[in-house]
Amino acid sequence: GENVEQHPSTLSVQEGDSAVIKCTYSDSASNYFPWYKQELGKGPQLIIDIRSNVGEKKDQRIAVTLNKTAKHFSLHITETQPEDSAVYFCAATPWSGGYQKVTFGTGTKLQVIP
Amino acid sequence: DVKVTQSSRYLVKRTGEKVFLECVQDMDHENMFWYRQDPGLGLRLIYFSYDVKMKEKGDIPEGYSVSREKKERFSLILESASTNQTSMYLCASRPQQAPEKLFFGSGTQLSVL
Numbered sequence: 001g002e003n004v005e006q007h008p009s010t011l012s013v014q015e016g017d018s019a020v021i022k023c024t025y026s027d028s029a030s031n032y033f034p035w036y037k038q039e040l041g042k043g044p045q046l047i048i049d050i051r052s053n054v055g056e057k058k059d060q061r062i063a064v065t066l067n068k069t070a071k072h073f074s075l076h077i078t079e080t081q082p083e084d085s086a087v088y089f090c091a092a093t094p095w096s097g098g099y100q101k102v103t104f105g106t107g108t109k110l111q112v113i114p
Numbered sequence: 115d116v117k118v119t120q121s122s123r124y125l126v127k128r129t130g131e132k133v134f135l136e137c138v139q140d141m142d143h144e145n146m147f148w149y150r151q152d153p154g155l156g157l158r159l160i161y162f163s164y165d166v167k168m169k170e171k172g173d174i175p176e177g178y179s180v181s182r183e184k185k186e187r188f189s190l191i192l193e194s195a196s197t198n199q200t201s202m203y204l205c206a207s208r209p210q211q212a213p214e215k216l217f218f219g220s221g222t223q224l225s226v227l
Binding site: 104 | 118154155159217218220
């Protein structure tokens with residue numbers, strides 16, 4: 001089955017700096033890669049996703065890149081703000097219609113220091 | 115907005131008790147999931163359900179069962195709670211054909227003493 005590794009497990013950055021979280025996956029059949037943000041006391045929420053036919057996707061201060069050959073994908077947050085502090089999860093799934101299992105990474109706790 | 119509601123935010127139970135965790139979604143989603151969240155281990159799938167009365171084992175089903183009698187409700191059952199089942203439990207739902215629409219509840223922090 002799919003195995004998703006995520007690094008680092010914790011990350012502290014100064015407000016205004018950039019943050020990068022990296023994930024690798026093992027199953028070449030995976031073709032959909034979402035990122036979730038979990039704020040304290042809440043469930044994870046989708047913040048950005050990328051499909052295997054795209055190399056990069058951007059949404060304001062966050063971007064995701066995908067390298068299919070190397071089987072890794074990354075989340076980039078620029079100009080970090082205190083409200084970016086949360087736990088971030090990457091995930092991978094071999095989506096082809098119907099149910100396909102979503103495999104999550106182990107999470108990265110991001111702390112943005114004001 | 116889609117809402118996935120978990121009945122309890124915090125729950126304390128004793129070893130050996132039968133525990134029910136309830137989850138209700140209001141968007142007519144076909145798929146529903148139960149995950150367990152532990153520090154350093156991420157989100158691990160316990161059980162999922164394609165549709166009403168259907169269920170499939172996830173990665174860590176041992177010690178758990180589920181029930182889906184109605185489309186909107188998915189229950190997780192701990193037949194005989196043990197201390198190693200102390201964890202955060204997250205319910206999620208999703209329409210059948212939309213992987214990007216996975217919505218989570220706020221979680222139930224279960225402590226088994």
